[in-house]
Amino acid sequence: MPVTGRELRSTANGDGTLSLALIDVTLDDPAADEVIVRVEAAPINPSDLGLLLGPADIGSLRTGGTAERPEATFAIPPARMASMTSRLGQSLPVGNEGAGTVVAAGEGAQHLQGKRVGMLGGAMYADYRKLKLRDIVVLPDGASAADGASLFVNPLTALGFVETARMEGHKAIIHTAAASNLGQMLQKICLKDGVPLVNIVRSDEQAKMLRAIGATHALNSGDTDFPAQLVDAIVETGATVAFDAIGGGSLGSDIVQAMEQAASRTMTEYSRYGSNTFKQLYIYGALDLSPTTLNRLSFGFQWSVSGWLLTPFMGKAGADVVGRMRQRVLDELTTTFASHYSRVIGLAEALDPDVLRGYERKATGEKYLIDPTRG
């Protein structure tokens, strides 16, 4: 029996606007290796906002539609329309991951009927989602949908950072926007695995919170002596790789510069080409949409600044490593990989102006969970 439900869609239009709407979608019966899941929890991650809102100007929000089928429209700043070309006119579903209950199962999947599962694969901001078996994971007994909603993006990203550092021979890690859910997971992983971590945050409260879960290095980038603190922490830990969620501005550049300053402390002879220490900055987020500024003259020549994204990382790491990572997430679901949500909203509420402005702020410590069963 086909199932009909709502699905949140984002469309960038040729007239320079971006619109959000809920449309009705009907799912046919699942094939042999498929299930239909009633979505009960789906987080709003920063990586979802990129697709949901793109570079839209939130200040220009106009609302329409009805209470049950709300609509929201924004202006896209003209300078950012170039990056929209390849999605213009396409009604795109949103939501990378979620969790819920299997309400229909194909021939080969009858044993999953009624089970609670975690899901990966997009289009999670919806009442129902049809998925292949490879894209779901049965949750441990007793786990709630909220427990299993963020099983993939943050946990695998945090584990991916540590794997990347290992694969490339770095012995310690620097992380920015480190008080995030992802940042807390990374701190817990690093503690378990004995990998030194330098956390960079934007307030003393965030630094205190990280210390409370075991952080040795939690630096406030607002401190006047932050640059010196950072060099000291790098000398102490030997960090030569950084993962940066912010992207814009010069913080990433400041980190590479601090790594070079730390390296040059041990140099016995001047070289105009800088140290022999290879320094890697990975940009994995875009909390700041402004351009990245690299003051590279202070880096020497042994440096690299690169994009980091989970999917190609997993492709490179291979099935064995990814399998090990996924198992660890399940094993430590309610400890290392516990997520905290500051607010649970319904699907229609995601288009409410006040709610929308709330999750768009991407404030650290604030995280929204969509539960479509709330309406």
Add this chain to the structure above:
Amino acid sequence: MPVTGRELRSTANGDGTLSLALIDVTLDDPAADEVIVRVEAAPINPSDLGLLLGPADIGSLRTGGTAERPEATFAIPPARMASMTSRLGQSLPVGNEGAGTVVAAGEGAQHLQGKRVGMLGGAMYADYRKLKLRDIVVLPDGASAADGASLFVNPLTALGFVETARMEGHKAIIHTAAASNLGQMLQKICLKDGVPLVNIVRSDEQAKMLRAIGATHALNSGDTDFPAQLVDAIVETGATVAFDAIGGGSLGSDIVQAMEQAASRTMTEYSRYGSNTFKQLYIYGALDLSPTTLNRLSFGFQWSVSGWLLTPFMGKAGADVVGRMRQRVLDELTTTFASHYSRVIGLAEALDPDVLRGYERKATGEKYLIDPTRG
């Protein structure tokens, strides 16, 4: 018998000045595996200027000393003093490479007496240079000192670009400031090796000159439709790696963006993470000292911007590859790797204000050669 001669020295001082001077240096008899070479030709490469003048403000030039022992002093802009810390107060010799005649040879090197050799190893802006045998190469019969003066830096760098591209699986290359001596060598190598090359220059004359030596793609970044031309050239060649001599500003960013635009032409489905095409920008020079600006939101996530430097590249490539590269330079010394000098100056002349301002401009097509035997 010890030999005494002049040597050019550059010193960054704690008072915020940088001074150049000629000092007398006495070389003891060479050891068994050493020779003393009378320097007859040493090029002023952009990479030498970094050590010679560093970030000094050329407009602040003050001269002193005598005609035979001139001195020059400059102010270092305060903002750039941080990058000078590790060389403060050190009297540093300058000049990466050169050529000349062996005037004294150790026990195991008697066969080299009187031979003309190319040299690598710094301190070439001098009357005499003592070197290990591994740092010299006997020039082919009939080669002048000028022919052999630029045997290493530009030829090995140009070959290193092609080797890097091959090692990393790129099938075509983009090069900026491409009308330079190095750029011409790269074009000749790429023609011989069948590697498509997209040259970016700053004038129609430079583009014409490159076409005259066989370039298919020679784009003037000043053209109003340069961005579209660049995307077309990338689509045509499949270039996914660029070597950038400029470093500052946004040209490097524009190149990565053009690579992404070229890649997205073949995408059938929108992805907010951009294309799966990995795009690499290497910055190997600093013709523009200003910060690098990356408009990374148009890159997707599959990109890397890195420093490129000859010495670590050779370490990574290994002795076999480097041996093959060096042999090729000798084999094609007066063809592929011929250098052109717009002016030959004496050692003392290198400190003459007008001459100094001339080579400091780093104008494409202008290249200075120091011949210390001219005084």
